[in-house]
Amino acid sequence: MITTSLDRTIIMHVDVNSAYLSWSAAQALENGCKIDYRKIAAIVGGNPKTRQGIVLAKSIPAKRYGIKTAETLYSALKKCPQLKIIAPDYQLYMQCSAALKQLLARYSPQLQRFSIDEYFVDFSGIKDCQKDPVGFAHKLKDDIYQQLGFTVNIGISSNKLLAKIAGDFEKPNKVHTLFKSEIATKLWPLPVDKLYMVGRHTLPKLQALGINTVGDLAMVDKNFINTKLKKFGLVLRNLANGKVDNLINDDPDRPVKGIGNSTTIAFDITNRNEAMMVLLSLTEMVSMRLRAKARLAGTVSISIKSADFSKVLHQKQLNQPTDDTSVIYHAVRQLFCEAWQGQPVRLLGVRLSNLTDCSHYQLSLLDYQTSEKRRQLNQTIDALRRRFGQKSIFRATFSHSNFAPIKGNTADIDNFPALKSQL
DNA sequence: TCTGGGGTCCTAGGACCC
DNA sequence: TCTGGGGTCCTAGGACCC
Numbered sequence: 069m070i071t072t073s074l075d076r077t078i079i080m081h082v083d084v085n086s087a088y089l090s091w092s093a094a095q096a097l098e099n100g101c102k103i104d105y106r107k108i109a110a111i112v113g114g115n116p117k118t119r120q121g122i123v124l125a126k127s128i129p130a131k132r133y134g135i136k137t138a139e140t141l142y143s144a145l146k147k148c149p150q151l152k153i154i155a156p157d158y159q160l161y162m163q164c165s166a167a168l169k170q171l172l173a174r175y176s177p178q179l180q181r182f183s184i185d186e187y188f189v190d191f192s193g194i195k196d197c198q199k200d201p202v203g204f205a206h207k208l209k210d211d212i213y214q215q216l217g218f219t220v221n222i223g224i225s226s227n228k229l230l231a232k233i234a235g236d237f238e239k240p241n242k243v244h245t246l247f248k249s250e251i252a253t254k255l256w257p258l259p260v261d262k263l264y265m266v267g268r269h270t271l272p273k274l275q276a277l278g279i280n281t282v283g284d285l286a287m288v289d290k291n292f293i294n295t296k297l298k299k300f301g302l303v304l305r306n307l308a309n310g311k312v313d314n315l316i317n318d319d320p321d322r323p324v325k326g327i328g329n330s331t332t333i334a335f336d337i338t339n340r341n342e343a344m345m346v347l348l349s350l351t352e353m354v355s356m357r358l359r360a361k362a363r364l365a366g367t368v369s370i371s372i373k374s375a376d377f378s379k380v381l382h383q384k385q386l387n388q389p390t391d392d393t394s395v396i397y398h399a400v401r402q403l404f405c406e407a408w409q410g411q412p413v414r415l416l417g418v419r420l421s422n423l424t425d426c427s428h429y430q431l432s433l434l435d436y437q438t439s440e441k442r443r444q445l446n447q448t449i450d451a452l453r454r455r456f457g458q459k460s461i462f463r464a465t466f467s468h469s470n471f472a473p474i475k476g477n478t479a480d481i482d483n484f485p486a487l488k489s490q491l
Numbered sequence: 492t493c494t495g496g497g498g499t500c501c502t503a504g505g506a507c508c509c
Numbered sequence: 510t511c512t513g514g515g516g517t518c519c520t521a522g523g524a525c526c527c
Contacts, residue, residue, distance in 0.1 A: 087527090114495060122495055137527090142493045181516060183498090183527045299501075300524080317499090330496060367519090377494075415495085473517055479497050 078191045078201050080208075081223040081231035082172065084164075085240035087185030088112040088125035091164045094217040103152075107132060110152035112143050118334040119414070124156055128240065133348045151370050160480055161185075163359065163485035176206060180320035188228050189318075195436035205243040213241075228316045229307060230255075231265060236293050251310045256283030263307055264414025270304070273297065282308045317416050324361070326458070328369075329353045330417025335412040336375045340405075345465065349475035350418040352462075355393040356450055357478055358420055364389035366422030368399040372407060382407035389424050392442050393449075396420065 084090060089112050093105035107131040114120030121141040133148040144149055165184045172179050179191035190198040197204040205222040212220050223235025224245045234246035246254055261271045263282050277296055279285050285293075286308035293301035311474065329350045337343050347370065358365055369383035382403045390396065400418055453474075454460045462473030 073512075116493070121493075121494085126493080138495080140493055165504055265525060269524065325499070328497075332495065369520095377492095379522085383520065385519075417496090477496075 076198070078190065078194075078197055079225055079228055079231045080189045080191060080201075080205060081182075081214075081228065081235040082168070082187045082189060082208075082233075083221045083223070083235045084168065084185035085219045085221060086125045086127060087218075088156060089127050089216040090125075090153070090420050092157060093127075093160055094164075095157070095160055095216070097156075097432035105152060105154060107133075107149050109136065109150065110153055110154060111141075111144060112154045112156050113144070114136075114156065116141050119332050128284070132407045140319070155394070161486065162478075162481045163487045164216070164218070164486055167483045167486035168212065168220075168335055169481070171212060181234075181481070182316070184479075188231065202243055202245060217257060224381075227310070227312045229264060230310050232316070233262075246302050246310075249312055250279065251286075251474065252283075255308075255310065255336055256281060256286060260283045260285055260308075263304065265304060265307060270297075270300075270385060274304075277474065289406070319388060323363075325359050325423065326419055326421035327361070327363075327365075327423070328419030329357075330419075331370060332415045332476050333375075333413070334400060337416075338410075342471070343404060343408065343413055343416060345469060345471040346416045346475065347404060347418060348397055348417065348463065349472055351393060351397045351400050352474045353476040353478075354418050354420050355391060355396050355446070356453065356474075358423075358482065359391045359446060359450055360480075360483065362425075362426040363422035363423040364391050365396065366424060366427055367420070368396055369419045369421065370403045370407065371415070371419070372404070372413055375412040375414050380407050385422070389422075391426070391446070392439070393446060406412055 086106070090106060092112055093110070096102060105107045106127050107129065108127065109132075110127045111123045111130050112125040114121050121420070123135060123137055123139050123141065124224040126135050126137060126445050130144075130148065130151060135144045135147055135151070135345060141153065161184055165181070169179070169181060169187065172187055172189055176189050176191050176194060180188045182188055191201070191204065194204070201224050205224055209220055209222050212218070215216060219239070219241040221235045221237075222243045223233065223237070224243065225234055226229040226249055230248070230251075232245045234244040237244040237246075237254075258281060260266055260274050260279055260282055262287065266274065271466075273296075274280075274285065277288075277293075279288060284448050285305060288305060290302065290305065293305050298303070313378070329423060331346065331350065336345065365386070367383055367385055372380045374380075384403060385400055386399060396418075449461055458474050466473035
């Protein structure tokens with residue numbers, strides 16, 4: 069992000085309020101639904117029958133019942149029996165995210181996607197914004213609502229971290245600032261777990277050290293926190309003082325480090341063949357995503373979550389980076405056989421990392437012909453699936469099974485065009 | 492806990508090299 | 510070998526984010 073020395077740096081963090089719920093609600097209105105799900109006790113959540121039953125997003129009325137993100141639907145329903153439950157629609161969310169990006173890009177080209185529902189935008193070069201950042205943010209916020217039908221919070225500061233914390237203050241549909249000069253009054257009085265990176269494991273550790281507010285953390289002796297929490301302690305202390313760490317990367321175009329998919333299975337898998345079916349369907353998805361990004365994977369890992377929730381990871385380096393489904397699946401099979409002790413399996417995952425660019429593909433002379441044929445086969449399959457849908461072509465082994473031939477979602481909004489119509 | 496799924500980064504220990 | 514130390518790579522696990 070570039071600014072001239074005359075301007076002050078102005079970063080805004082734009083965060084969609086209860087994103088999944090807002091987006092599903094706006095879509096429902098568009099489709100003629102008479103109820104705005106944002107105005108009743110409603111959540112977006114998975115299906116308990118397939119053991120994916122947790123709260124992904126909640127409306128403000130649902131929040132008043134004490135319903136929290138990531139809690140089970142069972143527990144949410146106990147708090148509010150009339151709760152409206154909406155199934156997630158990831159494709160819609162990708163499209164909404166892309167639509168927001170398009171709108172923001174009209175205001176400033178300097179933007180960075182931080183998650184599906186959050187963007188950082190650098191407005192330092194924009195004169196109107198220099199004069200009155202808060203007024204500018206209000207206009208932007210209202211424009212998003214007018215154009216796209218959902219509300220956002222906007223946090224304003226001179227760096228991303230502070231802008232993000234500001235955006236989190238009071239919701240929904242609000243603009244907040246947190247400039248350096250406001251740290252002592254606005255940030256330090258907050259409970260320490262309001263700070264970015266202080267999660268449920270770190271909170272009790274900090275409390276045990278007598279650190280309860282962000283201010284306590286900001287003032288704590290450097291050496292003391294270093295002894296107790298090592299490097300992470302120093303990072304947190306910096307955050308509490310509003311100093312940017314490399315937690316929020318400065319390069320918006322940074323390539324992804326890994327591509328992975330995992331799935332919780334509707335029942336516990338106890339047999340190797342069934343595990344292999346799931347692993348193959350995940351491998352299909354991750355390899356397709358890898359090829360879509362024109363990358364090769366050097367490392368393959370699998371994860372197994374057992375019925376008792378214990379987790380095992382196992383990984384291996386490939387002899388040669390690849391994007392071939394069959395080569396990846398071969399490694400996945402081997403990893404599973406080495407790692408699985410026969411315990412009932414709840415979740416399986418496949419992940420590719422150590423990614424390199426496709427352009428310096430080292431061709432092996434020995435199996436050039438077979439690998440070239442496989443490359444063409446993979447490309448043909450990808451093209452068919454793009455054109456006719458993911459299930460248009462699949463391996464025969466799935467044809468009489470109850471397992472989906474391809475499993476997992478893509479996390480890549482670039483694969484989804486922004487919605488053409490208004491939401 | 493009747494506990495998802497996509498990511499990132501850090502740490503610690505072991506292998507191996509000089 | 511009852512063996513030192515520094516560097517790098519690999520692996521497993523754990524924390525955090527949304």
